[in-house]
Amino acid sequence: MSAIEVFADNLGSYLEPEQVNLVRRAYFYAEQAHDGQTRRSGEPYVTHPLAVAHILADMHMDHQSLMAAMLHDVIEDTGIPKDALVAQFGDTVAELVDGVSKLTQMTFETKAEAQAENFQKMALAMARDIRVILVKLADRLHNMRTLGALAPEKRRRIAKETLEIYAPIAARLGMHSLSTEFEDLGFKAMYPMRSQLIDRAVRSARGNRKELLNRILDSLQACLEREGLQGKVMGREKHLYGIYQKMRGKRKAFTEIMDVYAFRIIVDKADTCYRVLGAVHSLYKPFPGRFKDYIAIPKANGYQSLHTTLFGMHGVPIEIQIRTEEMEELANSGIAAHWVYKSKDDVINGNHARTRQWLKSVLELQQNAGNSLEFIENVKIDLFPDEVYIFTPKGRIMELPKGSTPVDFAYAVHTDVGNSCIACRVNRRLAPLSEPLQSGETVEVITAPGARPNPAWLSFVITGKARSNIRHFLKHQRHSESIALGERLLDKVLTSFDTHLGDIPQPRIDRVLKDCGMEHLEDLLSDIGLGNRMAYVVARRLLAADGGVEETEKQRIDQSPDDTGSGENPLAIRGTEGLVVSFARCCNPIPGDPIVGYLSSGKGMVIHQENCKNLVDSRHNTEKTMHLTWDKDVSGEFTVELRVELEHQRGIIAQLATGITVADASIDKISVDERDGRISVVQLVIRVRDRLHLSQLIKRIRSLNGVMRITRLKN
Known part of the structure; x- marks a missing residue:
């Protein structure tokens, strides 16, 4: 029987016959498209898409994902257009293949910006249809399993990218088995010597531990039988990369890590998990503070289990995970477990609402991020969540990364709550907004209608959502404030020529905008407000833009004094101009002090006392310094x-x-x-x-x- 027929036969265990036929058809189409192409190992190229489909079939993925797996390299490697796939297999499959093709073209090279752009594409493809990333992960897994045929330099590059990008995404989607295999294969390719040494040490330690491990396993099994509880006890091996990370990150010796004995107990239902926990706690003493209940409060990726650590025989630590069969399957396959799709819309089973929520937040981060580097920084924080669990005043539980502050919590509740947050209560007492939160605390956010985010928050918030929303708000606020200041500065100069911005004809404004390479007047005003352009120079160009100015007016413009505002109407400072007007720390001017303004490119206006020593060298630059006065209604501290x-x-x-x-x-x-x-x-x-x-x-x-x-x- 051919490879495809054996595969099709296995699919019959969970797919309908017509769905199996569609997968078979996609295989034959790919076989024809890749005819004559081979892999580096010399095998026919079609063996790769078939292997990718095998990985997805082991996860019981739907027939459209399997078809996309068969066809995932067709667009890129054979020149067959997307339209041809639409005609043959329909929109959904063609979209999946196109999504995977775009991800395949990504190269995570040394340039941080390029890598960030590519990661952004990947996150957006995930958000549109999660199956795109599942096919891509299976594709990457088969490539990692067959890395041997590549040159060492390329092996290391692919391994690095797998450890940095693909393994965390698999973990975030709850796909533990996949993530672990990515890490071990990546570790082996990246650091072959270290991998071999740890592997050898693990094998040796395993032999020495075998007798004690079996005795502990027998005592746990006997304990369950005595209590009349059904459960399967298994020894749990630590994977190589996990051992390496603990040795490096926690600075532990290999023997310290291997001294811990790990077991998993699989039972029939959640209720039995807690009864088993009671039984093992009566058998061996538990370590205080080492019990975690991820059944009542699941992890962000949906993972559920009870974790406890016990003092075993001879005082050896025993780590135990207790979970149901369903939880075990979800822990290993994550988002791919219990994949359900409906006839009209392909949707993720309700078990995966958390993942949908995460993908939605990824889209929100992308919309608010100033650039792709900022985006990747925010998403990477969310890819490595060591969570704390916080309660709202109404008892709702929210997961946040470890180290989160009340401001992170406020933005997790809602963007508007974060933007208008002014204070908080932690366990009913007033607490600083910068205080890291601990699991189990109840947090109440206090908001005020006119409040706005504080730039200082960026120094302590840690979630991507908080960081990107604060930056987005400040950027928008700074832009609108720079426009307002720019308009005031320009109007002040135009007033000295007996005119106003509103009196300048639109064609003249358009001509100046064109000369400046801008589309909108707001952009020009913002540039003036930020100190990137001089109001006086812009005013002269506006007044002379069409060449139709009277000779006397031209003379007046050319002979006009500088833009220092030394005339009758210096600009009045109100104290409410916002981020584009700041007060110099060298001389700390306050209302009542004689003041001058210095236009600093990109920062806006910095206000100094008139006799400030730091302005001695700048006074000759009359285009950048201007006399100011305090508004009679000046406010603030x-x-x-x-x-x-x-x-x-x-x-x-x-x-x-x-x-x-x-x-x-x-x-x-x-x-x-x-x-x-x-x-x-x-x-x-x-x-x-x-x-x-x-x-x-x-x-x-x-x-x-x-x-x-x-x-x-x-x-």
């Missing part, structure tokens, strides 16, 4: 730095802090230096509303006993 010299006496620092608080100012930073045994120097960074508020504060500090001198620090 502004940083100021004070140096206080005081006599060294008990409780004086506390009195100083109290005095500042009473004066309605807040302390950002305080540091104390002892000049000698009698005098202390206190450096304060505080927030005030304006110069009047500062003078009231200084007056209050001066009234304290022991205060000798107060200086406001500038530069």
Whole structure:
């Protein structure tokens, strides 16, 4: 019997006869298309697609996935167009083949940007139809199994890409068997010597452990029989790459890792899992804090099991996993287990809602990411989840990666909740937004209508969703604020020519936009607001754009003073301009101080005190510096730095802090230096509303006993 007939015969165990015929037809089509082509090993090329289909059939995948497996290299290697596959096998199969072909063209080379672009394509293909990635994973697995025919350099490159990309994706989809085989094959190809050494050591240790392992296994089996519980006890081998990672990551010796004996107990139903747990805990003492219940709270990829560690005979640690047959199948095959499809729409069984949710979040990350490198950074975080389980106030459980903060939690609940988050309660007490969360905590997010994300959050959030949404919001906010500032700057210059932006004819604006290589006026205004273009230069171009300006007006434009705003109407600062207007840390200007603005390319306007030493070299650049004034309705808190010299006496620092608080100012930073045994120097960074508020504060500090001198620090 030919290879395809043997394969078709096996498919009959779970597919309908007409479905088996369609798979057979796809094989013959591929055989004809690849006629004359061979693999590096010298075998006919069609043996590869057949082997890929075998891997998927072992997972009981549907007939369309098997057809796509047979045809997955046809578009790329034989020149047969996608349209021909649509005509022969229908849209769904052709789309799957096309998706796999696009993934096959991906090369994960050294260029980070190219690798990120390719990974992005892969994630999007997964999100459209998860079967694309399953066919691709099976294709990669067969290639890994037959790596021997390739040159060492290529073997290492493919192995690296498998360990970095494909193994984590298989793990994230719950496909443990596949992920483990990827890791061991990748490890063997990447580090052949290390792999051999560990393999040899494992074989040797296995021989020494055999007797004790059998005794433990017999005692566990006997324990179940005594309790009248049905269950199958199996020894569980640690795979080579897992041992290597533990040796490297946890800095453990090989003997420490091999001293742990691992077993799996498979039972009939979830209820029996807990009864078996009770039985083994009465047989051997459990390690405190080493019990995990993934049945009540499954992992993000759907994995379910009970995990416990026991003190076995002679004090050896025994790791035990207890699960049902169904959980075992799901643990090994993940998303591919219990694949169900309906006649009209190919859908994933309800067991895989978690995976659907993850794929949906992948799409959301892609839409919000600024570029592919940012996207891959975010997705890779989500590919390696060591989870914590957090409760909402209503008792709903949410899984988050270990190290997540309340801000990560807020974005996991909903993007709008994250964007408007201002504070949180952890177990009913107010807690910092940057505090890492622990499993079992109940988190309540406090929101406010006008709140917005804080750029500082990016320094502590760890989930891709939080990071990408904060960046997306800030980017959008910065863009709209730079447009508003750019419009104010441009209008201010145009006012000095007795006109306004609204008075400039549209054809003139279009001509200037064309010269600048831009499509929209907003982009030009944003560039001005960010300091990338000078408002005065743009104004001159707008006024002279059509060449139809009167001679006297042209002279006025050419002879006009610079754009320093030294005329009658300097630009007024309100304090609410946002991210594109910042206050220089060298001189800390506050309302009431004479100020100038310096346009810094890409950053917007930086405001300095008029006499700031750091502006000495920039003053000649009249296009970039401009005189400013404070708006009469200026609002906000502004940083100021004070140096206080005081006599060294008990409780004086506390009195100083109290005095500042009473004066309605807040302390950002305080540091104390002892000049000698009698005098202390206190450096304060505080927030005030304006110069009047500062003078009231200084007056209050001066009234304290022991205060000798107060200086406001500038530069």
